Amino acid sequence: MPGIRNVISTLDPSGQEVMGPDIVLFHYPSNDIVNGSLLTVESNHFCVLKSRGAILNVYETGQYPVDTPQSVLFGSIQQAFYGGQSPWQYEALYLNRSKLVVSTQGVALSAEMAEMTYDVDYYIHIDSKEDAVKLVQHMPYRGHVLTTKDVNAYSGPVVEQAINQLIQVTPMEKVNEKIHDLTDLVSSHLQEFLSIYGITLNSVKVLVRPSDDRMKQLISLKAFGLTEIEAVRYYTAIIMAERGLASAPNMAIGAPFNIGGVQQTTPMGSFADGQGTGVKS
Numbered sequence: 001m002p003g004i005r006n007v008i009s010t011l012d013p014s015g016q017e018v019m020g021p022d023i024v025l026f027h028y029p030s031n032d033i034v035n036g037s038l039l040t041v042e043s044n045h046f047c048v049l050k051s052r053g054a055i056l057n058v059y060e061t062g063q064y065p066v067d068t069p070q071s072v073l074f075g076s077i078q079q080a081f082y083g084g085q086s087p088w089q090y091e092a093l094y095l096n097r098s099k100l101v102v103s104t105q106g107v108a109l110s111a112e113m114a115e116m117t118y119d120v121d122y123y124i125h126i127d128s129k130e131d132a133v134k135l136v137q138h139m140p141y142r143g144h145v146l147t148t149k150d151v152n153a154y155s156g157p158v159v160e161q162a163i164n165q166l167i168q169v170t171p172m173e174k175v176n177e178k179i180h181d182l183t184d185l186v187s188s189h190l191q192e193f194l195s196i197y198g199i200t201l202n203s204v205k206v207l208v209r210p211s212d213d214r215m216k217q218l219i220s221l222k223a224f225g226l227t228e229i230e231a232v233r234y235y236t237a238i239i240m241a242e243r244g245l246a247s248a249p250n251m252a253i254g255a256p257f258n259i260g261g262v263q264q265t266t267p268m269g270s271f272a273d274g275q276g277t278g279v280k281s
Helices: 129-138 148-167 172-197 213-222 228-242 248-253 268-272
Strands: 023-027 038-041 045-051 054-059 062-065 091-096 100-109 115-125 145-147 200-210
Touching (some): 115 172, 145 148, 148 172, 172 200, 228 248
Antiparallel strands (some): 023 091, 023 145, 045 054
16 A cells, blocks of 8 residues: 555566666656655666655665655755645656667768768666766656667767768778777767766777678678779679679689680671671681
8 A cells, every 4th residue: 555665666566677678767657655665776776766856865775765854965845735645746766777788870971972881889877876866867758768769869969970070081991990990989979978967888889881782792802802893893793603694704804705716796887887796706
């Protein structure tokens, strides 16, 4: 019953944990937190207790009875008069202090204005009670949860700006040579931005590749030491071989294709006078 030592936790009615790997913040959804309720905080959580908009306290691991404090941490409590206990007298916000992974992707343009697709995974966590307060104060949420997807809605444009800053001045085939510089640049921009919300950045992983499959294959062929024209010939030869054309090896080495010792040619004049093709041995 409400008010009789009811236990407040992050377990749903079936006993399952609701703070999954994509949940940054969970707002306890019921209005039955009253004086005497017990707040249960797991080892990988923080709990921020609020009352009428004011932050009363931040709890770490343990179980704590809810009691009106002598002073509040942030804000002020507006006294209101209801018959008995007022609804939503207290609110409990649980924050995940485990390391969480956030993923984002997008498209950047190289120095040649070629499209490059990037995938970025970055790992975050909330380090202290002070950081938990920052997150509650500065990052809004919808409904009863704040997810990693919601966090990425804020930080995604920062990642995009950092990546474009370097890729736009780098030739496409040299982008991967700059991957360490790119990772450092994204890390620097992200940490500066996320610290405003009390979020600590642990590590960043960046992967960049051409958006066009042809360009990926041509760059791969050049990595074997081929020139640009040789890479194009070998790429064309691969396509011809896949289609079962016997002339694929000739394309690879840039040699003409002969059938039975006869080299097929077409006189230039046949195109000028509209005549059919000829065969010259």
